[in-house]
Amino acid sequence: MHELGIINGVLDASKKAAVDAGATKLVAVSLSYGEMTEVIEDALRFAFEALTEDDPFLKGATLNLNIIKPKSRCLDCGHEFEHDRFHVCCPQCESPMTQLLCGREMNIDSIEVETPEEGDNKANR
Numbered sequence: 002m003h004e005l006g007i008i009n010g011v012l013d014a015s016k017k018a019a020v021d022a023g024a025t026k027l028v029a030v031s032l033s034y035g036e037m038t039e040v041i042e043d044a045l046r047f048a049f050e051a052l053t054e055d056d057p058f059l060k061g062a063t064l065n066l067n068i069i070k071p072k073s074r075c076l077d078c079g080h081e082f083e084h085d086r087f088h089v090c091c092p093q094c095e096s097p098m099t100q101l102l103c104g105r106e107m108n109i110d111s112i113e114v115e116t117p118e119e120g121d122n123k124a125n126r
């Protein structure tokens with residue numbers, strides 16, 4: 002499953018950043034992805050739950066998803082427009098010659114962590 006690999010990479014990077022910051026727990030991850038990546042939201046959430054479940058550092062973390070709408074520029078008339086995965090023709094001149102400007106990205110926007118100093122930590126007191 003494609004999504005499992007993505008989430009695996011996201012969690013690896015998030016965990017590394019959290020540990021580097023001295024965190025004791027990962028609380029949340031915000032992820033942006035373009036609609037054109039053809040990633041399925043439910044599959045992402047499922048993979049996230051499956052992969053965080055058995056790791057005490059990750060368990061209970063939440064996944065925030067921000068879906069980026071695809072945007073293209075018409076190569077004939079220069080019009081820029083948003084569209085969905087299946088309609089990429091220019092709405093102005095109906096040209097099929099378009100260039101994708103965004104919609105294929107996959108980024109970690111931010112992570113939220115719990116650190117010992119911030120309290121909320123019953124175990125170490």
Ligand SMILES: [Zn+2]
Pocket residue numbers: 075076077078079080091092093094095096
């Ligand atoms: Zn056009």
